[in-house]
Amino acid sequence: MVLNFPNPSRIYDASRRCVCFWGYDNAREIAFLVDDTLLTKLNPDTHSDESSLLATFDRHRDRIVGLARIAYKGGPQNRYTIS
Numbered sequence: 001m002v003l004n005f006p007n008p009s010r011i012y013d014a015s016r017r018c019v020c021f022w023g024y025d026n027a028r029e030i031a032f033l034v035d036d037t038l039l040t041k042l043n044p045d046t047h048s049d050e051s052s053l054l055a056t057f058d059r060h061r062d063r064i065v066g067l068a069r070i071a072y073k074g075g076p077q078n079r080y081t082i083s
Contacts, residue, residue, distance in 0.1 A: 003030070003072050005065050010057055012050040018081070019057045023068060028078065032068045035083035 003023045010021040018033040039056045040046045042063070046056045057064065064082065071080045 002026070003069055005068075010054065012053055014050070019053055021057075021064075021068075023065075023072070025072075025074065030072060031079040032064075032071075033079065033081045034064055035081060038083050 003025050005021070005023045007022055007024075010019050012018075013020050013033070016033060017036045019036070019039065020031060020033050023030045023032060034057060036048065036053055039053050039060075040048075042060045043056045046052050067082050068080065071082055
């Protein structure tokens with residue numbers, strides 16, 4: 001199982017209060033949701049608005065991708081929450 005992150009896209013989902021991004025295991029798309037609480041732990045100065053949360057995600061993208069690789073177990077699950 002090889003998880004890749006070729007697409008740098010990410011969005012803020014206000015209803016779930018998280019930043020969403022996607023990884024790929026071959027052709028399978030896997031969604032990852034990063035809880036805004038985790039983002040404020042990574043950078044305590046982060047405000048709760050969309051642009052601040054996305055900027056914090058971008059600054060810590062490598063670390064967050066590392067957490068996604070740890071969380072990913074393969075199998076039928078196609079969405080993981082990182083908190």
